[in-house]
Amino acid sequence: MQIDPQEFLMNTYAPYPVTFVKGEGSWLWDDTGKRYLDLLSGIAVTSVGHCNPTVTKAITDQVGTLCHVSNLFKNQLAPQVAQMLNFLITGEPDLKGKTFFANSGAEAVESAIKLARRWGGGKRYKIITAHNSFHGRTFGALAATGQPVKQKNFYPMLAGFEYVEFGNIAQLEAACEDPEVAAVLLETWQGESGVICPSQDYIGQVRKLCDQKNILFMVDEIQTGLGRTGKWFGFQHFGVMPDVITLAKALGSGMPVGACWAKQEVADCFKPGDHATTFGGQPLAMSAVKATLEVMQDENVAEKAAQAGLYFYEKLQNINGIAHVRGKGLLIGIELQNQESAQVGRQLLQAGLVVNAVTPTALRLAPSLLITRQEIDLAIEIISQVLQADKVNAIS
Ligand SMILES: Cc1ncc(COP(=O)(O)O)c(C=O)c1O
The missing domain is CATH 3.90.1150.10 (Aspartate Aminotransferase, domain 1)
Incomplete structure (x- = not known):
């Protein structure tokens, strides 16, 4: 048989x-x-x-030149792509933020979670996310995902996550009273829950609250980023700048790649040895990202x-x-x-x-x-x- x-x-x-x-x-x-x-x-x-065709050519050229060297060495493409991303996010050529390259959306979120904890210095470690959010299936990202149905077969979840109703600023304010809160993590549109739209005011109110409380505002743009919503990033519809941004999906046009961008003073909390991944920022994946971003800009x-x-x-x-x-x-x-x-x-x-x-x-x-x-x-x-x-x- x-x-x-x-x-x-x-x-x-x-x-x-x-x-x-x-x-x-x-x-x-x-x-x-x-x-x-x-x-x-x-x-x-x-x-x-x-x-x-442009992305295909870039990948095929790179695959015959150099695919991978590990992060024990520098490569030419990763810093170039990080600089491009920083420009797209901040609109400025100067160093405003830094990127960690991962291999998927969930890994980009893991990077953001670890960065928030590192920034919190051991005293602040909690992350507030939204009910019905989706941030991925690895343990940190799953804990961040406000959907018990996806978590229940894998309890206990990673500690330190709390969930509020998406769009309800009063609930978020109450949750942020906790001095152990390090960050708020939100999507700008909840894609996996059926494309749920925030009110026009909400994202701006969250930014203001995070500023008042000195809490990081982390935005998951894995689905909404890179032109999908009609601007380069979803947060740009609300006139705010997040402290940390996660990207993946369209970033490599199908080459598995993720990224966690953070403003410089937050990004600098990571020190050598804090976080790593073998494939992150490798030339092959970066060739796809560079070509994708160029096509996105040109078109x-x-x-x-x-x-x-x-x-x-x-x-x-x-x-x-x-x-x-x-x-x-x-x-x-x-x-x-x-x-x-x-x-x-x-x-x-x-x-x-x-x-x-x-x-x-x-x-x-x-x-x-x-x-x-x-x-x-x-x-x-x-x-x-x-x-x-x-x-x-x-x-x-
Ligand atoms: C907003 C958001 N975050 C994170 C993820 C997880 O990305 P990945 O499936 O690449 O791990 C997704 C995937 O759908 C997503 O939509």
Whole structure:
């Protein structure tokens, strides 16, 4: 009897029965040759399109030159990329902040947690995060994630995390009365919980509170960063500057890489030996990041995402079967009217459209930031058709 090779993988995912073998721009092909319009980008990763030619060339050139040397030695690319990130974050060429490179979003968050504790000097170590937040699955990031459903099979959690309602400044104020609090860690939009938007005032109020209490304001921009919401970073919609920022996902266009940026005086709390990872900042990953950031700058992706997002919202709002649309730029949550998102997601996939059933009633879209108007029009046509057909199978 032949074993399905899928059985050799640990059973942590429940993938759709589709195997993608090729990608280009906003498009994917499966192993039968069927073509799909990808509105998910590997969960907000391939923001400059699948196999972007500039990124592909940079990686292929680098792979034949030098992939890895370890952090026992310097390499040319990591400092260049850190300087680029610092400029994008602060808008200034001078040294305002420093970056630690990791290999995933969760590891970027781990770095931020350790940095906050190091900054707290042993006396302040608690971190306040939000209910329904998502920060990753490693132990620190999981403890930071305000979702008992994801934590419960792995108790006890790492100590020192408290959770408040996202958007409720009074609750956060009360939590920050504790003198052991070192940091507040928030997403600007809660992507994994269904693209939950903060009120316009909230993020600014958090910044003010952190300043008053001398608490670090750490922003998880792993999903919202790098143009996704129509600005380079989500926090820029609120006119604030965080003390610590985590990035990953779109940073390497699919090359696994994460980053934790912190303003200089906070970053300088880390000393040699405090934190490390073998692959962090290696030339191969950095070549992908450098090329990705250059494409993002050259193509002005943030502005494109803002424009495309407005166009998408307007069209989505007119579709029968959609209760409401939320989000910012090209991070879009679609709340369905009386229909199960998982079923609609499967039907869309069959119809050649890749989306994500992010909650039982909502779909999430995070297409390439270079998606064209024609591709959006096609997506709208498919979504309208599927939602009309699906009315027959409505829950109530
Ligand atoms: C806001 C946020 N933080 C952290 C993570 C974890 O990133 P990774 O899956 O790369 O560990 C994610 C992943 O979805 C995320 O959306």
